Amino acid sequence: MRAVCWHGKHDVRVDSVPDPQIVRNGDVIVKVTLTCICGSDLHLYNGYNPAMKKGDILGHEFVGEIVEAGSGVTRFRVGDRVIVPFPISCGACWYCRHELWSLCDNTNPNSWMMENIYGDTGAGIFGYSHLYGGYSGGQAEYVRVPFADVGLEKIPDGMPDEQVVLLTDILPTAYQAADYCNINPGDTVAVWGCGPVGLLAMKCARHLGAERVVGIDRFPDRLKMAHDQCQADTLNYEEADVAKELQNLTGGRGPDSCIDAVGMEAVGTGIEAAYDSIKQTLRLETDRSSALRQLIRACRKGGTLSISGVYAGFIDKMPMGAIFAKGLTMRGGQAHVHKYLPRLVKLVQEQQLDPSFIITHRMNLEDAPQGYRIFNDKEDSCIKIVMKPQPSAAALPAVEAPAAGI
Amino acid sequence: METSETERSRQSLGQSQKQVNVGPAERKASMVGGAALAASGVRSLVKGKYLPGLAMIVAGGMFLYRGKTGHCDLYQAMGVDTVHTHDSGLHIEKVVTIGLPPQQVYEFWRNLENLPQFMRHIDSVQVTGERTSHWKAVGPGGLTVEWDAEMMEDTPGQQISWHSVGSADVPNKGTVEFKQAPANRGTEVRVSIDYYPPGGAAGKAAAKAAHGINAQQLEEDLKRLKQILEVGEQTTARRTVQ
Numbered sequence: 121m122r123a124v125c126w127h128g129k130h131d132v133r134v135d136s137v138p139d140p141q142i143v144r145n146g147d148v149i150v151k152v153t154l155t156c157i158c159g160s161d162l163h164l165y166n167g168y169n170p171a172m173k174k175g176d177i178l179g180h181e182f183v184g185e186i187v188e189a190g191s192g193v194t195r196f197r198v199g200d201r202v203i204v205p206f207p208i209s210c211g212a213c214w215y216c217r218h219e220l221w222s223l224c225d226n227t228n229p230n231s232w233m234m235e236n237i238y239g240d241t242g243a244g245i246f247g248y249s250h251l252y253g254g255y256s257g258g259q260a261e262y263v264r265v266p267f268a269d270v271g272l273e274k275i276p277d278g279m280p281d282e283q284v285v286l287l288t289d290i291l292p293t294a295y296q297a298a299d300y301c302n303i304n305p306g307d308t309v310a311v312w313g314c315g316p317v318g319l320l321a322m323k324c325a326r327h328l329g330a331e332r333v334v335g336i337d338r339f340p341d342r343l344k345m346a347h348d349q350c351q352a353d354t355l356n357y358e359e360a361d362v363a364k365e366l367q368n369l370t371g372g373r374g375p376d377s378c379i380d381a382v383g384m385e386a387v388g389t390g391i392e393a394a395y396d397s398i399k400q401t402l403r404l405e406t407d408r409s410s411a412l413r414q415l416i417r418a419c420r421k422g423g424t425l426s427i428s429g430v431y432a433g434f435i436d437k438m439p440m441g442a443i444f445a446k447g448l449t450m451r452g453g454q455a456h457v458h459k460y461l462p463r464l465v466k467l468v469q470e471q472q473l474d475p476s477f478i479i480t481h482r483m484n485l486e487d488a489p490q491g492y493r494i495f496n497d498k499e500d501s502c503i504k505i506v507m508k509p510q511p512s513a514a515a516l517p518a519v520e521a522p523a524a525g526i
Numbered sequence: 527m528e529t530s531e532t533e534r535s536r537q538s539l540g541q542s543q544k545q546v547n548v549g550p551a552e553r554k555a556s557m558v559g560g561a562a563l564a565a566s567g568v569r570s571l572v573k574g575k576y577l578p579g580l581a582m583i584v585a586g587g588m589f590l591y592r593g594k595t596g597h598c599d600l601y602q603a604m605g606v607d608t609v610h611t612h613d614s615g616l617h618i619e620k621v622v623t624i625g626l627p628p629q630q631v632y633e634f635w636r637n638l639e640n641l642p643q644f645m646r647h648i649d650s651v652q653v654t655g656e657r658t659s660h661w662k663a664v665g666p667g668g669l670t671v672e673w674d675a676e677m678m679e680d681t682p683g684q685q686i687s688w689h690s691v692g693s694a695d696v697p698n699k700g701t702v703e704f705k706q707a708p709a710n711r712g713t714e715v716r717v718s719i720d721y722y723p724p725g726g727a728a729g730k731a732a733a734k735a736a737h738g739i740n741a742q743q744l745e746e747d748l749k750r751l752k753q754i755l756e757v758g759e760q761t762t763a764r765r766t767v768q
Contacts (some may be wrong), residue, residue: 138765138766140766141765141766142767143762143764143765143766144761145759210756210757212625212757212758213625213756213757214623214625214711225752225756226752226753226756228761229761230763231746231749232745232749244761254763255763264765
C-alpha cells in the first residue's frame with residue numbers, strides 16, 4: 121500500500137509499504153477513505169519529536185471502511201464505515217473506566233519512554249512517534265486499528281467523510297477545550313490560535329453558551345475566518361497589546377477562560393519571543409511558550425486556562441506568580457475523544473455544529489509532501505488539508521482541483 | 527571518564543579479594559576478568575564508546591569467560607548464606623497497580639509457568655515439585671542461565687517469596703506482594719528481587735552499571751502483566767503479524 125512516511129525534518133515521502141494485518145483478535149483493518157494533516161503533525165514535521173524513526177507512517181485523523189475484522193470484534197462487521205479516535209484505548213483500565221480515555225494505561229507499548237520523561241504514560245496514538253507507542257498512522261491506504269470495539273464509532277448513513285473526519289481529533293479536542301472552560305452565562309472565552317482547533321473551539325464555546333469569543337492570531341486570513349465563521353472578536357497580537365485589549369473588551373475584568381490552541385511552537389513578539397526561539401534552537405528549552413504566558417497574564421481572577429495545544433517538555437519564564445495571585449485553574453491534555461464522540465456525532469448530524477468549514481485544501485495522498493509544506497508555511501490561506509488515499513483523481517470532489525494554489 | 531571507571535572497578539576488584547573468602551581459582555578468574563575489563567576499556571576508548579556500552583561489554587565479557595571456563599561452581603562453594611549477605615547483592619524493586627482483586631492476580635502469578643508470558647528475559651519456568659521450579663533465562667550477551675528455585679513463603683492472595691538453590695548461575699531471591707488498593711483500584715503488586723551476579727565484585731560493578739536496564743526490564747515486565755490481566759493480552763503496535 122501507499123503511506124506517508126516520516127524521513128526526517130521537513131522530509132515526508134509517500135512510500136510503498138507492506139499492508140497491515142490483523143495482529144490481535146480485537147483488531148480491524150480500516151481502508152482509509154479520508155485523512156487529514158493535523159497541526160500537531162507539524163511538530164513531527166519540524167523535527168521536535170526525537171522519538172520518530174525513518175519510515176514511520178504518519179497521521180492520526182482518518183475515517184474509512186472496515187475491510188477485515190478480528191475474531192474478537194463484536195460491534196462491527198466488514199463494510200461498516202467508521203470514525204477512528206486518535207487515542208487508542210483499552211477500555212478496561214481505571215482511566216478508561218473513568219472516561220479519561222487518552223490517559224489509558226495499557227495501549228502504549230513504549231510506556232517506559234514516557235514514564236522516564238513525564239513520570240507516567242498516556243494512551244498510544246496512531247502515527248505519533250514511538251513516545252506514543254509507535255503505532256502506524258492513518259495517512260495511508262490501510263490501517264491496523266486495535267481495540268475496535270472500544271474505540272470506533274459507526275458513521276451514520278448519509279454523513280459525508282469531510283464532516284466526520286474532523287470528529288477523529290480536532291472537533292473533540294476543541295470541544296474538550298471549551299468544556300474545560302466551565303462556561304457560564306455572560307462568559308467571554310479568549311482563544312489563542314485561529315487554526316483548525318482554535319476556530320472549532322470558538323464554535324464549541326459559543327455552542328456551550330459563551331456570550332463572546334475572542335480569536336487571537338497574526339494571520340489576517342485566519343482572523344477573518346474567526347470573525348466570519350465563529351462570530352468572534354479578533355486581535356492581531358503583532359499589532360495589539362493582547363492582555364490590554366482583552367481587558368478593554370471585558371470591562372476591565374479579563375476573559376473568564378482562555379484556551380491555548382497554539383502549543384509549543386508559539387511565535388510571539390519582541391524580546392520574549394526571541395529568547396524562546398534562541399533557547400529552543402539551542403535545545404535549552406523544548407517548548408516556546410509566549411502564547412501560554414499571555415493566557416496567564418490576560419485571564420481574569422479565578423478563571424480557567426484550558427490547554428489544547430501540544431506541549432512536549434519544558435518551558436521557561438513561567439509566570440507562576442500570576443497563576444497563584446489570580447487563583448487560576450489550569451486544565452489540559454490530549455482529548456478524551458471516546459467520551460465526546462457520540463454527542464458530537466449527533467450535533468454534527470443535526471447540523472447544530474458543522475466543522476467542515478475549516479477544510480481549505482483537498483488533495484491526493486500522493487501530494488502529502490506538498491501538503492505538509494504549504495500547511496507548515498501557512499501558504500495559500502491553508503487551514504486544513506484533507507487527503508484521499510485512492511490515487512484515482514476522478515474520486516476527488518470537484519470543489520477544488522488538487523493542485524490548485526500550490 | 528572511561529579510565530576512572532576502569533580504575534574504580536579495579537579497586538573494587540581488589541577489595542573483593544580481601545573481603546570475600548575465595549580460593550585461588552576465583553582469584554584467577556577475577557584477574558582474567560579484570561584484564562578483560564581493562565582491555566574492553568581500551569577498545570572502547572579507541573572506538574569512542576561511552577560508559578554504558580563499556581559496562582555492558584565488560585559484563586558480557588565476564589559472563590562469557592565464566593561460561594567458557596566453567597567457573598560457576600565457585601558460588602556453590604560460597605554457600606547461600608555468604609551470597610545472600612545484604613551488601614553483596616543488587617536490589618531492584620518495582621510496583622504496579624492492576625485493576626483486579628489480589629486473589630486473582632496472586633493466582634495468575636502462583637501458576638509459575640505463566641511468568642514467561644510477561645517476563646521477557648525468562649525463557650521458561652518448569653514446576654518440578656510442590657515448592658520447587660526450574661528457571662531458564664537469557665542473560666547479558668545472549669547467554670542462557672539456569673537455576674532451581676524454591677518457594678519459601680506462599681500466602682494465598684498476599685505474598686509469594688522464593689530463592690534460588692544449588693549452583694545457580696545467578697543466585698537470586700525475591701518477593702512479590704499483592705496488596706488491596708483503596709476504593710476498587712485493584713491490587714498493588716510489589717516485586718523486589720535481590721540477585722548476585724557472578725564474577726565477584728567486578729561482575730557486580732559491571733552489573734550495577736547495567737542495573738538501570740534491569741530495573742527497567744522489571745518495570746516493563748510488570749506493565750505487560752498488567753496488560754495481560756486487565757486487557758487479556760499484551761498490547762502491541764506491530765502492523766503485521768511478523
